Amino acid sequence: MNHSQPVRRTERSLARPLQIAVWLAFAAAAQCAFAQTDSTDSGAASASASTSTATSRNGTEQSLPAVKVSASSADDSPLHLTTPVSNGALGTRSQLDTPFSTTVVTGEDLANRQANKLGDVFAGDASVTDNSNAYSAWATYITIRGLPIDWQNGFKIDGNPFISYGITMPYENLERVELLKGAGGFMYGFAQPGGVVNYVTKKPGKDPVTSIDIGYRMDGVISEHADLSRRFGPDGMFGARINYTHEAGKTYNAGDINRNSVALALDGQLTRDLDVYFNAIYQTSRSSGQTPAIYISPSYAGTSLPATISGGSNLLNSAGQHLNTSLQLYTAGVKYQIAPDWTFNTSASYSKSARDRNESTLTLANQAGNYSDSRWNGDEGHQDIYWQGSFEGKVKTGPFTHQLVFGASVQRQTNDYNNAQTTAGGVLGSGNLYVQNPYVFYSGSGLEKYRASEINQKALFLSDTMQLTSRWSLLAGLRYTNYDQDTFAESGATTASYGKNGVITPTFALMYKLDALTTIYASYLESLEAGQIVSSSYANGGSVLNPLRSRQYEVGIKTERARWSANAALFRIERGASYANSQNVLMQDGNSIYEGVEAGGSVRLGRSWQVGGDIMLLDTWYAKGQSYNGKRVAGAPQFTAAARVSYDVPFVPGLQLGADAKYTGNTSVRPAGDLETGGYMLVNLGANYMTRIGGHDVTLRAAIDNLTNRRYWMFQYDSYIAPGDPRTVSLNAKIDF
Template sequence: MNPSQSVRRTERSRPRPLQIAAWLAFAAAAQSAFAQSATTGTAAASSSASGTEQSLPAVKVSATSSDDTPLHLTTPVSSGALGTRSQLETPFSTTVVTGEDLANRQANKLGDVFAGDASVTDNSNAYSAWATYITIRGLPIDWQNGFKIDGNPFISYGITMPYENLERVELLKGAGGFMYGFAQPGGVVNYVTKKPGKDPVTSFDIGYRMDGVLSQHADLSRRFGPDGMFGARINYSHEAGKTYNAGDINRNSVALALDGQLTRDLDVYFNAIYQTSRSSGQTPAIYVSPTYVGTSLPATISGGSNLLNSAGQHLNTNLQLYTAGVKYQIAPDWTFNTSASYSKSARDRNESTLTLANQAGDYTDSRWNGDEGHQDIYWQGTFEGKVKTGPFTHQLVFGASVQHQTNDYSTAAGTAGGTLGAGNLYVQNPYFFYSGSGLDKYRASEINQKALFLSDTMQITSRWSLLAGLRYTNYDQESFAESGATTAAYGKNGVVTPTFALMYKLDPLTTVYASYVESLEAGQVVSDIYANGGSVLNPLRSRQYEVGIKSEHERWSANAALFRIERGASYANSQNVLLQDGDSIYEGVEAGGSVRLGRSWQVGGDIMLLDTWYAKGQTYNGKRVAGAPQFTAAARVSYDVPFVPGLQLGADAKYTGNTAVRPAGDLEAGGYMLVNLGANYMTRIGGHDVTLRAAIDNLTNRRYWMFQYDSYIAPGDPRTVSLNAKIDF
């Protein structure tokens, strides 16, 4: 960035009207294009075109119907303090990826799950501690507070979920402070596990992934007892073998879901997840330090290379989650839900950090070894129902939650493998450092949150509705030394995070909305790689403004959103001190849609334009925010082969624009495009349904650098072939 550019950006601290007008015009054009490219043939669309206020007819749409579009806008999603509502009724940008989508995509990390969403950028490799690292609208997701399982919190760091065991994955983009409490404003990911349904399920599948990983998965579901009042579902998955970078993986996971419909109004449930994973051959973290010499990054390498792997590196993890709850129908329009969960995750990690010195790829290899553990105890109770005040109907949700989180880390004596020596990215790493597990741990930090929340969605007319919500939180955070002494503490009662939204129904399946939400994120514990390592920064407040539209019809669906997010900025300065300074601003537009053409073709696309800059600070004012690409686009097409019933062919591509690696804006990870192919074939063999799947990721074997997080990069995954065969009994 030249100096004149920096001055121009420093002078602006609010959205530019012409730019916003152009973005709105683009979003409207995208919506209109999808509307004109397919014939809906519905009376509702005609009445909407008349422009008069009319009573909207009741519409019932099944999220599992055969004509459900890839955006799944009518699928129910969990929205925390907003209760459960469909994407169409949620005044924020959301994405849902179903279990069938996951199976067809043969997802292997979180970036794969959201490969079709232009707002989501993949930030890491599979089979590593960073496999859940993504950025949403250029913002990182909070690994401590940004991940849920069935709405319950757990620590996701190092944990790759068994996607085979999931019903769907939900993504709430942007600030979720009102819905879920303290969290970074990137978004919230909610994994929804498979539950017992009305119909029995017995299925088994086996899979293969390059270079030699074999997997097996079994899914069994039954109802039993008088009138099927009890239900049970168990999913088991296992994978083991040689990974694409000459490492090894051995993972076992089991998920159990039990429910009981004890009376017409009273349901109880219990869910459990247990997973262990052991892997070796980790791709090291690659750190671009402030002393790096050069104006560009070194030449790219393949994520499939084992040149960076050195003996002893491994990642062993364990995840346990237990949830119990009660649902009671108090009255026809009122329900009470309460649940409690306990999650425990642990990591035994031996990992190198390669500190890059220059463009030639020279580095210093430092090995880190340690055991880490986390616990999360959570309770929530909510009332949800409807009341009328005069001509208005109110959809109310109110309740309370309590969360206690602890983080345990290894003692200093067990954490450092030290500096192993110098090396080069293009030469085999010769170093080794072996370590055992079971290191002594100490309580490093505790976080407590107690919250009350209330939301009211008021139906003003048949088309207009107004949402207002408020979360009131008491928050405490403490950090401790190995001796047990308190090293830092922050506590504040009465933290208020509000949300407001205005929604308008163009027709029964089209919602236009404008929303505002605030969020507060926990103070960051500074890593030891910084000069002020061990200190705790203050919590940061974020504000989000969003205007959007969502529409789902029989043959097409589309959505678009214009957003602005203001977040307190934190970054390392030239003295390698991590500090908070000014704000980081994110302005952008995202738009996407899908349309069925004829009987055989389904075409979809997604795009995001993003403008970011640091503002009101002392150091990087006007610079692009690290980790935020300016442009991303995704496209997909599928074809149902008419002369081979049951065969579907598909292709998708995603382009990610160049991304600033450091807040200084002096280094960029270049843009890249990935192309993937897939095929699914459904048939019957021996009276049983059989599904065969094949996928090729990164068809062209493109080499590229991914932004991982501030001042860290990672090599992109290589071309990978995946096969799977499933049989339903």
């Protein structure tokens, strides 16, 4: 690519946001006009007891009704924009009042979808690209707006950090999954700017719960799940909820899985103002036969990828490959209502995760599918200790009301590694994608680990959402962080260190309420991500790169009515670029730029039909570097679209049929921009039937994923690809006692 191309790309990048901004302004104006005539929406929404005030032309205050969507309208508003979401240092606020793009997937959504990996959870979100493989170390790999999510800092459970690598969550045990798209540096501290996933576990409610469900997934995985919740003591002072999940059997690619998971939630309403809680998760998983990682080396000979294969094939599997993981998380906290408008929250958590894996990496040599098989065997462990305390409340200064959140947090993360390879370089031999892998390598577990790295963060944070008028509000936030990162050799000697005090990550946002159910916002964020420890697959393996700073600009609109909901956002993210050069050295060089628009909505048509859709248009390029200037950023599709439709069958009460589809455009596999995965569309079908048997509520669910059994290459990570999952059938039966 010649040097004039980055200039042409910059000109195009300036034109596109202007066009999109005009489109957003038009959409906002149309929404405002439509909202004035949308009086029928009040049928499924109830007015809140509280009201906000607006200033009339004569200077007097008049009431604007604040609308609260009732539980009965939840099915009519599948975007769940009024659902409270955790925003770290911003406190808890609804999606509608969060000036960033967010997604919420409820527990019911997860059950209907019969999610098996993180990519399934966000199948309806066009901004999220699935890079995950179930039953493997890649189970939580997704990209958001073309950016990878940080497996060390981008995942939370009830707002508490844990190391997600190789951990498939027990989705049956979750109340919902929250996704904050983009840079989360102010809200959560150091993290890559792809986004933050927060798993919210089920808690004791006011109503008792007793349910059991049994599931089946091709080719022979059987699962059992039990959910039990009770309140007890004077006036239901104490609550307890326990969820247990077990699954075992033969997976779709002839592997095996055996997983046990238990989640416990306890709470106590000790006084009218004082609540305490304790949560725990314990999970173990043993699997074998997972699909190897497929690496495109700099020496790959060819202008396109090899012909696709099915992810259900066991041709790439070979004896000895396995992944065994464990996860423990314990959280304790206190919530105290200091005054009617002020609360104090403090919590501490400890998480521990471990991986024992024997994994092949197939390094592709050419388009014919020839590869060399390198086997890696190792034990890895992680610990995360976290504390946060915060005050949240309101104050008034003259005519302005301030919603304040301020507090502090301390986090200590340790990583322990050890590895053993088969021979020098770990190469077992050569093979071909279309011929059974013949190599066998059995390995033991319990290798002696050493402390490989330590990361410490201490932070102070403050945010102020100032209500300027009944419609206008201004958000300003600041996080001050002291950060230290050290890496060690197996001997214990320090090999690299990075430390910096006073790291500032700010956020600003301006919000405007068209009405009680519609928010327009413009926001700015900065984020800093931890320095990457270079893996052994690169020529400079073992070294540590400096932290990277990111900046995010976003303009958006969100609205949720009784029978329809919609959101749209225009964004630009500037991130420091890191990639392997032609000498296979992982380096930092210039920036990677992400510009795009995302829009989605859902509407109920009549009494039986629900139709929704979501799109993302994305333009990415490398800039200001010595290499790859103007070329597309690896892992970022230019266009994605998702659509879904559901039908409540009127002559069979309780039966709902559904279909969804998602198209993912071609994706650059590596920064050189010379290889692409090609675009692909996946179609899924599902059915849910609710009835009563023997006086008990019974729910029967069925799902078919990848209905057409489409074969495709999926981008997995920079220079890594994977075959997409094959057609699978899932069944589930649940009974409530």
